[in-house]
Amino acid sequence: MKTKLQNSPFTFAFGMLAMMIPVQAFSSFYSYYYVEKLGLSVGLATLARTIYLIWDAVDQPLFGYLSDRTRTRWGRRKPWIYSAMPFFVLTFVMVFAVPEGMKGTELFIWFLAALLLFETASTILWVNYGALFPELFRGDRIRAKASAIQQGFQIIALLIGSAVTPIIFAAYGFTNMAILFAVAFVVFMWLCMVTVREKEEARKEAPLKLVEAFRVTLKNKEFWIFNIANSFAQTVNGLLSSMIPFYAKYALKIPESQVSLLLAAIFVSVIPLVAVWYYIVRKLGGLKSWRLAMLFYALAVIPLWFANGLGSGILAGVVAGFGLSGFLVTPAVLSGQIIDRDAKETGRRREGIYTAVAGFITRSSGLISAVAFWIVGMIFGYVSGENPGSNPEVAFRYLVSVVPFGLLLISFLISLFLRNIFPVEMGKWKGENSHEQNNEQKINH
Numbered sequence: 030m031k032t033k034l035q036n037s038p039f040t041f042a043f044g045m046l047a048m049m050i051p052v053q054a055f056s057s058f059y060s061y062y063y064v065e066k067l068g069l070s071v072g073l074a075t076l077a078r079t080i081y082l083i084w085d086a087v088d089q090p091l092f093g094y095l096s097d098r099t100r101t102r103w104g105r106r107k108p109w110i111y112s113a114m115p116f117f118v119l120t121f122v123m124v125f126a127v128p129e130g131m132k133g134t135e136l137f138i139w140f141l142a143a144l145l146l147f148e149t150a151s152t153i154l155w156v157n158y159g160a161l162f163p164e165l166f167r168g169d170r171i172r173a174k175a176s177a178i179q180q181g182f183q184i185i186a187l188l189i190g191s192a193v194t195p196i197i198f199a200a201y202g203f204t205n206m207a208i209l210f211a212v213a214f215v216v217f218m219w220l221c222m223v224t225v226r227e228k229e230e231a232r233k234e235a236p237l238k239l240v241e242a243f244r245v246t247l248k249n250k251e252f253w254i255f256n257i258a259n260s261f262a263q264t265v266n267g268l269l270s271s272m273i274p275f276y277a278k279y280a281l282k283i284p285e286s287q288v289s290l291l292l293a294a295i296f297v298s299v300i301p302l303v304a305v306w307y308y309i310v311r312k313l314g315g316l317k318s319w320r321l322a323m324l325f326y327a328l329a330v331i332p333l334w335f336a337n338g339l340g341s342g343i344l345a346g347v348v349a350g351f352g353l354s355g356f357l358v359t360p361a362v363l364s365g366q367i368i369d370r371d372a373k374e375t376g377r378r379r380e381g382i383y384t385a386v387a388g389f390i391t392r393s394s395g396l397i398s399a400v401a402f403w404i405v406g407m408i409f410g411y412v413s414g415e416n417p418g419s420n421p422e423v424a425f426r427y428l429v430s431v432v433p434f435g436l437l438l439i440s441f442l443i444s445l446f447l448r449n450i451f452p453v454e455m456g457k458w459k460g461e462n463s464h465e466q467n468n469e470q471k472i473n474h
Contacts, residue, residue, distance in 0.1 A: 036165045038175035040224040042182040044158050047217035049183050051121045051210045052151065053190025057270040057292075059124060059144075060402070062203060065275070065414035067127060069136050071406045077141045078399040081148055088149055092156050104227030106157040113157075114218060117150035118211040125207040163365040164228055170311070176361035177307035183357060184299045191270060192292035195285060251447070252367050255360075258443035262323055262356055264397045265330070265433040269295075269349070271398065272428045276333075279421040280429075281342045294343040298350035299357070306358040315362035320444045322355025327437035329353070334430035352437075401432050 034040045063069040092109075099105040124143045131139055166175045190210070197206040273295075277288045310318040329352030332345035405411075405427050410418025418424070 034224045038178045042179040043217045044221035045179045046182040046186045047214045049186030050190045054194045057191045060271045061274045073137045075399045075403045082396050109157040113153035120147040120150050122207045125203040163368045172365045173310045180357040181303045188296040192289040195288045258440045261436045261440040268398045276425040276429045280425050283339050294346035295350045298347040299354040302354035306355045319359040322359045323441045326352030330433040
């Protein structure tokens with residue numbers, strides 16, 4: 030599609046909207062659905078997540094490597110995305126279409142199978158969609174702009190996937206909610222992909238062999254420090270989104286119908302703040318902004334401990350939204366720099382393998398989140414909705430405030446090891462400024 034919409038940051042962001050609506054609904058409510066509603070024990074839910082991570086450790090790098098090696102007339106990434114779309118739809122519906130009467134081992138097996146299949150489909154989509162970002166948008170300025178737009182769409186998706194989801198499943202059930210979000214995914218992902226045109230030069234490069242590709246990737250110190258720090262912060266995103274329904278019920282003591290208002294307070298506040306963080310990135314550069322975002326995020330989760338009731342919960346949620354917005358915008362610039370430097374050293378664009386390995390590191394945060402849920406649950410006696418223990422209120426206050434603060438503090442401390450690794454900040458890449466400006470002009474016009 031040779032129009033002004035080709036490779037536009039706005040149309041590309043539809044892909045984020047497409048995937049994040051169902052993914053956010055999944056991450057926010059699968060624990061609540063299986064543990065609180067269906068009675069699956071926290072221990073079995075944690076075991077399922079552990080088994081998934083073992084598979085994820087294999088399929089993430091594998092699909093990234095295969096994507097980098099793909100050579101077709103349609104590009105490297107688009108064929109994978111189109112092929113994975115129906116698989117993603119079917120497995121997402123499977124997660125929330127549990128046959129009636131399943132309990133115990135049967136429920137665990139269904140949950141594990143649905144989780145593995147859904148995460149496999151998600152992996153193919155995320156690896157290839159994520160690999161397109163640094164390929165299509167070259168240069169820090171346009172990446173910061175594209176990231177801000179993309180994260181704005183992500184916040185809309187987070188709002189729908191978190192705040193609207195309870196309204197839908199309360200009215201129509203979990204299965205119909207899943208079908209509705211699956212249809213939305215197909216529409217928005219098609220709008221994204223039909224406007225994407227991959228760059229020709231990437232298809233002509235001879236790919237690295239398997240061992241060499243992983244050797245070069247795994248010895249990249251910058252890559253590891255950046256993604257390990259990100260993984261702890263990413264844990265907080267998943268932990269907050271999945272624990273808010275429990276927190277609302279047991280700590281704030283508000284009815285299920287008001288959970289949407291609480292989630293909306295967090296995510297609506299993020300939308301205008303994305304623009305604020307784009308401005309901060311422009312002024313301070315990627316590294317300083319990323320580090321500052323994690324520090325602000327750590328401080329922003331503290332008020333969640335003190336909230337009581339819907340009103341104070343909403344105020345605490347707005348504060349948390351400011352920290353969240355910074356973490357959503359800032360990592361894309363640093364990730365792009367790492368991939369660009371690798372391309373200069375190897376002579377090949379290897380977005381797929383870097384996106385995949387980074388995806389595994391950050392998505393392993395799901396295990397940290399699950400283990401935190403399990404440990405805090407054991408300490409305070411929470412087993413499931415059928416057996417919440419003697420003090421579930423304090424348990425979920427810890428899980429939305431104390432644990433996130435500790436994880437974000439670890440992220441910030443790890444980020445300090447990147448000092449002087451990125452000596453060239455935004456707008457100072459000699460030899461790239463003219464290319465970046467030309468690229469931005471093409472996209473804008």
